[in-house]
Amino acid sequence: MTVPELTRYAIVGTGVRSAFYYRSIIQDFNDNAKLVGVCDTNQTRMDAINDDIVELGSTRLPTYKAVDFDKMVADQKPDVVIVTTIDRFHHVYCIRAMELGCDAITEKPMTIDEQKLQLMIDAEKRTGKRVRVLFNYRYAPHHTKIRELIDSGVIGEVSTVHMDWILDCAHGSDFMRRWHRKKENSGGIQMHKSIHHFDLVHFWLNTEPETVYCVGDLRFYGKENAQRRGEKNLGERYLNNEAAKDDPFAFDISKSDRLKKFYLEAEHEDGYIRDRNCFGEGITIEDNLSMVITYKNRAVLTYNTYAYAPWEGYRCVFNGSKGRLEINVVEGGYSPGGEPVPQSTSSKYIQGGVERTTITVHPLFEDPYEVPVVKGEGGHGGGDPVLLRDVLVGDKEDQFHRAAYIRDGGNAVLVGVGANHSMKSGMPVKVQELVRW
Ligand SMILES: NC(=O)c1ccc[n+]([C@@H]2O[C@H](COP(=O)([O-])OP(=O)(O)OC[C@H]3O[C@@H](n4cnc5c(N)ncnc54)[C@H](O)[C@@H]3O)[C@@H](O)[C@H]2O)c1
Incomplete structure (x- = not known):
């Protein structure tokens, strides 16, 4: 994507994630980028980000309801549309933006099933415009280091x-x-969250997925599981819920200024409830997944995830013809409103990020050694500022080729799609057969 001077950006989807983009444009890149409009189904949330934008020292942006997306593009003439809606609508806005002459930048997952993916591939070919996918994990220094080592x-x-x-x-x-x-909104954790991990493996090994086998289940969250364990708080949501007082999974939405303004006070428009009980009814995604994935370069990945661990992070090992590479990462600091949280392992208050990373190389017939990783300032160990510069300025050639486009986004989606099909059929799925690139 060539980035002309002062690129004009519109944002569609004005929830918490959109702040990642508008804050950066306003605070760090206003010599290169200009925000020209925002669009969402919910006016209250658009007004809330406009208040935020004023606090950042900029001026209120024109707002457009989702039905007026075309009008926003016609009036404000963005060069690029940034898509931060819920996952199931990413394809709608990427495709329409391209049809109206814009490039698109979308949050992960690029989309959630193979039909939508095909529509995006076809639209890119038809319009000559481009979709970029924000795989921010690629830019974290320890992730880039793994690519460099391999x-x-x-x-x-x-x-x-x-x-x-x-x-x-x-x-x-x-x-x-x-x-x-709900699976129809996010594709499940295998699509919404693990997509980062699948993409990292593609990026690290410079390859594409071929076959996906997956078993998964909802084992902890949801009413049935909670009832079986004798949990007491099974109500629909946490607000005004007596039983939530002693529930360590509960939070009070009315006590967070940000959550209150963006969600509680916006509920009357669309019924989007932000604080549903994770032990309530209606969950249709899995919280445990075990997968085997094969790749075009003959490598094989075994992958496990679950969503109720006592700590957050990962261990990953790579076995090669000259030795073994191991990475251990502890992450932390997640809170629903993005507020800093105290960590039990440190006295500091931290906000969503990387706490500890160890990378060890074990060469064959030689002593193992640790590889240092230099962390930078900012989110994801300093990866976020590097990513934002790459996206909004794109001023220099990236030796690691971290920018991700439709094929990268699509390959990661195909692994999530393969997982969903495989769980249904009990069989491995040849995922490249699901689309025509
Ligand atoms: N890369 C990352 O680290 C990261 C982190 C958080 C979220 N995300 C991604 O960002 C996206 C947004 O997540 P979020 O946490 O801000 O969610 P959110 O629920 O806070 O916001 C989603 C917004 O989309 C709007 N929306 C829903 N349907 C719409 C439609 N049809 N048209 C226009 N707008 C619509 C909602 O009203 C809401 O304002 C998701 O795709 C998520 O995967 C990525």
């Missing part, structure tokens, strides 16, 4: 990868509290 050949040809990526109770439960809890 590229350097230090462990030779990689044959197997084992990844165990766990979500703690604060983070995992939050997928059960709102729209993510």
Whole structure:
């Protein structure tokens, strides 16, 4: 994507994630980028981000309800539309933006099933415009370092990868509290969250997925599981719920200024409830997944995740012809409103990020050694500022090729799609046969 001077951006989907983009444009990149409009189904949330934008020292943006998306593009003439809606609508706005002559930047997952993916691929070809997918994990220094190490050949040809990526109770439960809890909105954790992990493996090994086998289940969250364990708080939501007082999974939406303004006070428009009980009814996604994935370069990944762990992070090992590479990462600091939270392992208050990383190379017939990782300032160990500069300025060639476009976004989606089909049929799925690139 060529980035002309002062690129004009419109944002569709004005929930918490949109702040990642508008804050950065206003605070760090206003010499290169200009915000020209916002669009959402919910006027209250659009007004809330406009208040935020004024607090950041900028001026209120024109707001457009979702039905007026075309009008926003016609009036405000953005060069690029940033899509931060709920996952099931990413394809709608990426496609329409391209049809109206804009490029699109979308949050992950690029989309949630193979039919929508095909529509996006076809629209890109038809319009000559481009979709970029924001895979921010690629830019975290420790993730880039793994790519660098594998590229350097230090462990030779990689044959197997084992990844165990766990979500703690604060983070995992939050997928059960709102729209993510329905498969038709998010595609499940395998699509919404694990997509980062699948993409990392593609990025690290420079390859594409071929076959996906998956078993998964809802084992902890949801009413049935909670009832079986004798949990007391089974109500629909946490607000005005006596039983929520002693429930460590509950939070009080009215006590967070941000959650109150963005969600509680916006509920009357669309009935979007932000604080549903993770032990309530209606969850249709899994909280446990075990997968085997094969790749075009003959590597195999075994992958496990679950969403109610006592700590958050991952262990991943790569077995190669010249040795073994191991990475252990502890992440932390998740809170529903993005407020800093105290960590039991440190005295500091931290906000969503990387706490500890260890990378070890075990060469064949030689002593193992640790590889240092230099963390930067900002989210994801300093990866977020690098990503935002790459997206909003794109001023220099990236030796690691971290920018991700439709094929990268689509390959990661195909693994999630394969998982969903495989869980239904009990069979491995050849995922490249599901689309025509
Ligand atoms: N990369 C990351 O680390 C990261 C982190 C958080 C969220 N995300 C992604 O960002 C996106 C938004 O997540 P969020 O946490 O801000 O969710 P959110 O629920 O806070 O916001 C979603 C917004 O989409 C709007 N919306 C729903 N349907 C719409 C439609 N048809 N047209 C227009 N707007 C519509 C909602 O009203 C809401 O304002 C998701 O795709 C999520 O996967 C990525």
